[in-house]
Amino acid sequence: MWHHRGVGPRARNPLLPFPPVTEPSRYRPQEIEAQWQAHWREQRADRTEQSGPAEPYYALSMFPYPSGSLHMGHVRNYVITDVVARQQRMRGRRVLHPMGWDAFGLPAENAAIERGVDPAEWTERNIAQMRAQLQRLGLSIDWSREVTTCQPDYYRWTQWLFLQFWQAGLAYRKEATVNWDPLDQTVLANEQVDGEGRSWRSGALVEKRKLRQWFLQITAYADQLLEDLDQLEHWPERVRTMQANWIGRSTGAELTFPVVEADGSPTGESISVFTTRPDTLFGVTYLVLAPEHPLVPSLTSAEQRLAVEALCELVAAESEQQRTDEERPKRGVALGAWVRHPASGELIPLWIADYVLAEYGSGAVMGVPAHDQRDFLFARQHGLAIRQVIVPEGADPAAFTGAAWTEPGVLIHSGPFDGLTSEEGKQRILAEAEAAGWGRARVQYRLRDWLISRQRYWGCPIPMVHCPDCGDVPVPADQLPVLLPTGIALQGRGGSPLAQLEAWRTVACPSCGGPAQRETDTMDTFMCSSWYYLRYADPLNDQLPFGREAVDQWLPVDQYVGGIEHAILHLLYSRFFTKVLRDRGLLSFNEPFARLLTQGMVQGLTYRNPVNGKYVAPADVADVNDPRDPISGEPLTVSYDKMSKSKYNGVDPTSVIDRYGADTARMFILFKAPPEKDLEWDDADVEGQFRFLQRIWRLAETAKEQGIVLNPASKGEEPEAAAGVERADLQPAEKELRRAVHTAIQEVSSDLAGELQLNTAVSELMKLANAMGTHLANVRPAVAREAVHNLVLLLAPFAPHLAEELWHRLVDPSAPASSVHHQPWPQVEASALARDTIPLVIQVKGKVRGNLEVPADADASTLERLALESDVAAKWLEGQPPRRVIVVPGKLVNLVP
């Protein structure tokens, strides 16, 4: 073993004693991490204080699905939250930092079908495995609060909460056209179908089916969910925009057109349309219904019946994706029926067309070809009239561009409304409609109700009973939970497994006692995850899902961290739950998550042979600087992609911990990229991070060898006092080191406050280590001790094991475990940051021309004088006095000739 002493050949301070020569120890993360984790566990160091004088702080990571193996995305998520939790603890807060398992879901059920294992056992095993992996990361999680959504003591309350929605009139069952995943054999919510019409889980193209399903009426909260986005100032703009788009609020009018016979006599029926452009009312030349509109059969004339039925059948057979393809010509057919224009009195033909959606608005649109691009194309194709009623302000009314004018303008050909602007026209026409009874103002949302039933086994049973006499009857709260039957054989796909369990299904009606049937659908797992963060506040409550006092104490969550993929799904549902539970009097806040960080993906180094398109494992690449296919020798392309087995680019967190330790993995994942950006995992860089921790270890060893730090008397001593040297007495190196220490305190503190800039926080630690490398050997013990002391404290949230070990080695060997993590967070000492002189930048006409060392407290006129007297001024001003001088005290002087 090489002998290393000091940090480089440099002059020693003669004031210092010569260090004793001892064999330095090596940084062995595997040993110290296992040791400290065991101590922390024994002493239950991470337990949450449920009450006390300190302010509560809630740091939360999105809980994982227990797939069985931890991946890098999990590591990133939990490490970010752990840094926050640990620092808040040092800041004196009572911290709630829990973990749990989103444990219902299809993978367990599929494993059961494929391998005959019991889903509960499979899930249990995965949880045990992942918990063990997680614990190796050194996360300060209070495991006594662990929640598992598939256990009866949890899902009992999911059912109880479902009944709250039922009692509030917000849960209902209805027949509807729903998204059907043919691969997973279950329905899906709208939020769970991606932009390409594929299932979020299976990736299969979803089909439309008409089924009787359970819904939660999230649309009743659309307005609040949209408006309160403004309160979420600490959420990423992106997420708020996505939710606002998803909710999709449009203001406009609902206008009613009476249906008439061909001779103009009213039939008594009417068609309502929703429009955002009531100002274009006089441009309506037809009305068009969705093929699924309920009035279509009765309105169709005998002559048109065959054509109408043919189109309806054609449309019904198509997928949503085919149907909403904008490139395709719009198909439509006249019904052979008429409505009367409510303002002009004209007769207007009724049509059906595939471009009108039954689910949005009233399923009917007024056709204004001159001012809507879709209507324009449709009218031209089917020979319908195009009537221009809006002209751009100041334009010639006769000029027709050949395309729809969709911008606002001035009304023409609109009877009494001619000459108004679009905005005035909207208001006046709406007022007229309201007065005459054929219209009203209306707000329309894109958001649809949340479809929560799933035709699968491994989920929370919906606590309802269907009675032939009483209808839908809720299971009484004291009979909860409705237990999911266990030990049943799951065979293949098709049909809800619970529906096949005759004995389980058949029950007495809770209301009349007669024979009845249980609901056999289970809940969407997003139901379980919409309230887990509330349960953590009161995990053992067996009277309620949570006590009001407990949730009000801890929530809203101070810092929530998770993936962007939940921008709409989980984060919207949870907001909805919170608002409903608030209205039920179960909690007192409006929003569950005060601050949200959406962390970026962890991507793996990916090699691909561009010739045959095959991926190559990094281990098979001989030279990373010239990557070639190990078989053919062809050069490979290098990229960073989402980790996946098929690309051989996955990195197993456990193997990284085995090799370098958790602290290195933590530091690397924090340092490599800002938290919200995608991170390119590269094993070579991890090596570099490991070197940094070794460097800290050596710095500490150097200090220890020099006998300047280990000092039991310093126990409990304030870092400022630890300097123990009069400021006036400080030598230049000592001043510089102290400035580096307090700069680091200042920068790390601000990087951890508010926006989490963890990558720069780590780089500040590196700068401090660099400064210590330069100065540690040349300063007196008190100054060195202050530096080491604070480095260890600042390091504690990031590399908790190393910090703990160094604390015991250098500061207090007899301290109890976890004591470094309960030290107060260091405070900046302003005087340590102060400088006697500062470098003043001298600019000439805005360009930097030189530096001048000036007294830090020099006033503006002094700075101006010094700048003018400088060599720089002499050189660049060529003897001419400047026309203007701008002085920024403490920074620069700009001379403008």
Add this chain to the structure above:
RNA sequence: GGGAGCGUGCCGGAAUUGGUAGACGGACUCGACUCAAAAUCGAGCGCCUUCGGGCAUGUGGGUUCGAGUCCCACCGCUCCCACCA
């Protein structure tokens, strides 16, 4: 089509919010130590240069004493929504 965000060295990324662009790290080059290598330590590292300096933050304009940062236009990339009436 609508919306949001982003373009900075070879690479990941900094920049006190209008004040020294490239912090910190990686890669690379050179040197010290070593028989040698690794590790460690030190130095260098945007481009051009006649060594005075000049040019540089996607492109082109503008505001300003001063612009990566603010304004306008354009180009490119990423994400979300989209026949939503």
